[in-house]
Amino acid sequence: MTAKSQIDLELRPAELSDSELVADLETARNPEDPRDPAMQRFWWTADPAAEVRTRLIAELDGVAIAYVMARHAAWKAGVRRFGSIRIVLHPDHWTVSRHQHLIEIAESWLKSEGCETVVAMVGEKLENELRVFDARGCREVRRGRQWELDLIANRDRLLAGAELSRKRMVEQGVRILTLDKDADPNRLADLYEVWDAAEHDIPSTVPIPVTPYDEWYHLWFENPGVCSDRLWIAREGDAIVGLSAIEYPPVRGFPWTAFTGTSPAVRGRGIARALKYETIAQAIGLGSERVRTQNDGENAPILHLNAEMGYMPIDPVLELHRELSE
Ligand SMILES: CC(C)(COP(=O)(O)OP(=O)(O)OC[C@H]1O[C@@H](n2cnc3c(N)ncnc32)[C@H](O)[C@@H]1OP(=O)(O)O)[C@@H](O)C(=O)NCCC(=O)NCCS
Missing domain, CATH: 3.40.630.30 (Gcn5-related N-acetyltransferase (GNAT))
Structure with a gap:
């Protein structure tokens, strides 16, 4: 004691x-x-x-x-x-x-x-x-990888990457836009569905609970760090198939990616990359000097994307577990 x-x-x-x-x-x-x-x-x-x-x-x-x-x-x-x-x-x-x-x-x-x-x-x-x-007796069972992207040193390369991704999305008939530019009356319900599916695909030992729609709405649309003209979505035909957003703290601290996710059916086509590049190009336009993100250490596709985009690893976060019966 x-x-x-x-x-x-x-x-x-x-x-x-x-x-x-x-x-x-x-x-x-x-x-x-x-x-x-x-x-x-x-x-x-x-x-x-x-x-x-x-x-x-x-x-x-x-x-x-x-x-x-x-x-x-x-x-x-x-x-x-x-x-x-x-x-x-x-x-x-x-x-x-x-x-x-x-x-x-x-x-x-x-x-x-x-x-x-x-x-x-x-x-x-x-x-x-x-x-x-x-x-x-607490033991590490997972590791959150944290990253920082220098928007000044990498500016030209990032803007070129955003442009290349835009071309690839046009070729595939995928539209990348901010939510405020989307007029579909079902957009929020559709977005919630895509988010919910992707959220539950994040590697995790602790089960990820289901977030009811009203709580999800509060998290995204009453959040002082997120606004609909900074929330990027991907549309293919009538469907929303992905989203990505950076959360900008209004008083102090770094902008962090809040979430990036795509529908399981469209993965591997560069849609998450195109979404992330738009959030980054926007952050450059807004004058941000660096942005951060955190991913589970076993989330291979997003780790691959971050490394490719030029994010540099910063201190990881250890997820420690202890059995109370021991
Ligand atoms: C992570 C996620 C957003 C990627 O979406 P996506 O639309 O498939 O992404 P992209 O197609 O733009 O790029 C994925 C890249 O990862 C690569 N990849 C996929 N599986 C991989 C693996 N096991 N190991 C290494 N790279 C992998 C793909 O080949 C692709 O790279 P390439 O274009 O250079 O070949 C998607 O898997 C997802 O929604 N996951 C659940 C939510 C999540 O984990 N979000 C991130 C944390 S918030």
Whole structure:
């Protein structure tokens, strides 16, 4: 158990109004990936209704110094019960025993919920945190590959790639356009269908829950980082067959690709490449200097596309699992 002298964090339940404090705390923990307060707030409004969660925060002089989150999707008969945790301690207050203590709080909440496997995502650079997780018996089961694309150094090559992809799409009769230019009254329902199918094709150990339409709508169209004139879709005949969008944080931080996906029936024809190139050409036009993206380490087609487009690997994120029964 954690030494009593180290259990000195006064945790209280976090409210939506604490989201900015948590964005600042996340930024202090990882200044190389600043967290946007508006996005943090939005994500907390986008919690799935079917999920159960707890969020705790500790403050000192108006600054968040600790944050604990634990959550799980609705349990389903016959499906392994995974629960996720997020532990953030301010670097000025980080100690091994405080970190252990916060993990214990999150894990014991999940255990009381009936969780079987705890999942934590931790950047490879956060070596102190990884050592604490390792000592607890948490093991890496997957790896999120993170990438950055320099839009200044690669500008001409990227714009040439976008042009080549445009020609290839014209040859195939595929139209690439932003959603605001699409007049089909069924476009949102069609887009939801394509997104949903592609979302469930992302390699994952933890089952990806179904997102109901209204939650999906909120995620995409009430999101301060996405707008319909930056959401690129591919149309073939009457069908929407793909989408790609970059999320632009309104206050601070890097633009990140929110999602790229195509219908299973059209894969391998360069449609995702053409969509991604349009998002990149647009980002260049908007004056962005670099964009980032994250993909599962086993998602071969998108890893291939990113490498080909000139994205450079940055620190990966490790997905750690621990069986609570052990
Ligand atoms: C990833 C995804 C968007 C790719 O869509 P797509 O329309 O097939 O993509 P493209 O045709 O433009 O390009 C795919 C490239 O990957 C290559 N590829 C496919 N399988 C591959 C594999 N196992 N290993 C290496 N390369 C592979 C293809 O050959 C093609 O490259 P090429 O044109 O140089 O030959 C699609 O598979 C998808 O929607 N997956 C589910 C959602 C997802 O994982 N999205 C990405 C993370 S958000």
